[in-house]
Amino acid sequence: MRDIKWIYEDDDILVCHKPAGVATEGAKAYNMDVVSAARNYLSRQNRGKTADRKPPYVATVHRLDQPVEGVLILAKNKKAATNLASQIKDRAADKYYYALCRGSFEEKKGRLENLLVRKEDGFAAVVTEEESKTLKDGAITLENGEVIRIIAGEVKKAVLEYEVVAEKENTSLLRVKLMTGRFHQIRVQMANLGHPIIGDQKYGTEESLALAEQLGAKDVCLVSYKYAVKHPSTHKRMEFEITPYNPQIKEMLNTTT
Numbered sequence: 001m002r003d004i005k006w007i008y009e010d011d012d013i014l015v016c017h018k019p020a021g022v023a024t025e026g027a028k029a030y031n032m033d034v035v036s037a038a039r040n041y042l043s044r045q046n047r048g049k050t051a052d053r054k055p056p057y058v059a060t061v062h063r064l065d066q067p068v069e070g071v072l073i074l075a076k077n078k079k080a081a082t083n084l085a086s087q088i089k090d091r092a093a094d095k096y097y098y099a100l101c102r103g104s105f106e107e108k109k110g111r112l113e114n115l116l117v118r119k120e121d122g123f124a125a126v127v128t129e130e131e132s133k134t135l136k137d138g139a140i141t142l143e144n145g146e147v148i149r150i151i152a153g154e155v156k157k158a159v160l161e162y163e164v165v166a167e168k169e170n171t172s173l174l175r176v177k178l179m180t181g182r183f184h185q186i187r188v189q190m191a192n193l194g195h196p197i198i199g200d201q202k203y204g205t206e207e208s209l210a211l212a213e214q215l216g217a218k219d220v221c222l223v224s225y226k227y228a229v230k231h232p233s234t235h236k237r238m239e240f241e242i243t244p245y246n247p248q249i250k251e252m253l254n255t256t257t
Contacts, residue, residue, distance in 0.1 A: 002245055004037050012080035012232050013073055014038055014058070017242045020069040020219035025060055035060060038074055061085045062093075062181065067201075070097070070224025071240045075232070083232035088181065094228040095178040098249050099162075099186055100221035101195040102208040105172050108164040112189050116158045116182050117150040123202060124184040126192040127155060158182045158189060166252045170211065171198060173252040186222060197222050198248060217248050 002019040009015070018024070018034055025035035035058050042056035059081040064070050075081035087093045114126045117140060125148065127140060132155040134141040139149045159179035166173040172195065176186055184203070190196060191203035198208060199217035212221075223244040231238050244250055 004032075004034060006041060007071075007242070008240060012076055013084075014042070014076055015071065015073050015240050017245075018064055018070055018072045019245060020067050023066045024063040024072065034072055035074070042076070062088055062095075064224055065184065065187075065220075067199075067220040068222050068224065069219070069244060069246055071227040071242055072224075073227060073229065073240070080232040084229060087229055091179065092230065094226075095181070095224065096226040097174075097176040097178060097186060098221075098223045098225050098244060098246075098253070099174045099176050099190060100198045100217075100246075100249050100252060101172050101174060101190050102198060102205075102211055103170060103172065103195045104167060105164050105174075105195065109162070111159070111161045112193065114158050114189055114192060115155050116185065116188065117148070117155055118152060118183045120149045120151060124182065124188040126188060156180070156182055158185045160186060160189060166256045168252060168255060171215075171248075171252070173249065173256075187220070215248050219246060221246055221248050223249055 004019065004022060005017040007015050007017055016034060023033040025033050038058045039055050046056065057077055059075040061073060061075055061081055061084040064072055073084065075084055115129065115132050116124050117127055118124050131140055131142055135155060138153040139147050141147050157180065161177045161179065162174045164172050165175050187197055187200055187203045196204045196208040198215060198221040199212040200220045223246055225244055226239060226241040228237060228239040230236065
């Protein structure tokens with residue numbers, strides 16, 4: 001597994017390139033997560049500079065799923081955390097992903113709008129408008145009669161825009177702009193469309209998982225490659241962009257140049 005790479009730091013924020021397989025926070029015992037690594041990094045930076053022995057302040061304002069690689073912005077103080085969280089809530093932050101999906105898309109550019117729920121079993125699911133109207137006591141009845149219990153007891157709208165940027169051997173590389181930030185959003189919306197992301201163990205099909213094995217994809221082929229926000233103090237727009245480590249996505253990107 002690759003190390004976390006720190007790509008930008010100032011008094012308010014710390015930005016990293018998170019490798020696939022590393023949790024944002026709350027990792028299990030003996031496993032490093034980004035927040036713990038950030039505290040260790042900042043403690044080393046501050047050693048000898050201050051008499052304060054408290055752990056450095058580190059707050060997450062957005063997350064990446066453990067199997068997903070990408071840009072992660074951390075706040076170094078409460079004021080920055082509040083400002084960034086507000087930008088994300090107001091959809092003022094721009095989030096871009098690469099997603100390598102199974103199959104060829106009929107529409108090479110599009111916008112997906114779905115209603116999502118977060119289930120108690122740790123999965124997200126797309127529900128229809130009619131199904132959403134059955135919500136009662138934290139449960140929804142699907143059209144097939146199955147009753148699913150959901151977390152937070154609400155249905156949320158999920159929106160993204162995508163564009164196919166490369167195609168090869170029953171795979172399509174998408175550039176995705178995430179308009180909302182729902183749990184497992186891109187993964188479940190693409191699976192619902194019939195184009196699961198290569199290497200996705202949760203939402204993949206037999207065909208997509210077989211293709212992942214054929215391609216040697218060990219991680220879910222989804223990368224948050226660019227994140228843009230206004231700086232919490234200067235209010236200037238800042239863009240953080242990375243080159244993906246994911247070998248399958250890198251190979252597809254090379255075909256576009």
